[in-house]
Amino acid sequence: MSDDGTARVPIPAEILALASSTLDDVDRPAWPPAPDDAPSTVRRVHALRRVPLGELTVEDLRLLVGQHVALGTTVPLALGMLRYRPLLEGDHYPGDLLMAVLHVPDEYWAQRPQELAVLREALSRLDPDDPDYPVLEDDELTRAASRLRA
Structure with a gap:
């Protein structure tokens, strides 16, 4: 029981295991190290494939999704x-990060309607009057989002 009297539900083992897995573990085959002369982005992406999924940051995911990795x-x-x-x-x-996700090919979303529903939920939370709402050239966020809105 927790302090508030509710029963604690343990995190399922398969979820915990996934958090400690890496992209090289779940997206076979594993990638070799990047060549020494590879551009920094390529070296970074190769390195991120060895980071436990539970430790990936917003920036890490922005880069991986933007490069269409796994x-x-x-x-x-x-x-x-x-x-x-x-x-x-x-x-x-x-x-x-949202912009990277919005640039995922339409074919991906066509095969994953449940994920598209989650994306649409996130898009429904956007407020152009929010002071953090990004001002992008040619209102790129609005154009990209409108393509995937319900």
């Missing part, structure tokens, strides 16, 4: 973060 794993993780806080910020601007 979308079947990275997009659901990103949606879990965005569902209630769509303007989460990586290293660039409020909503940069």
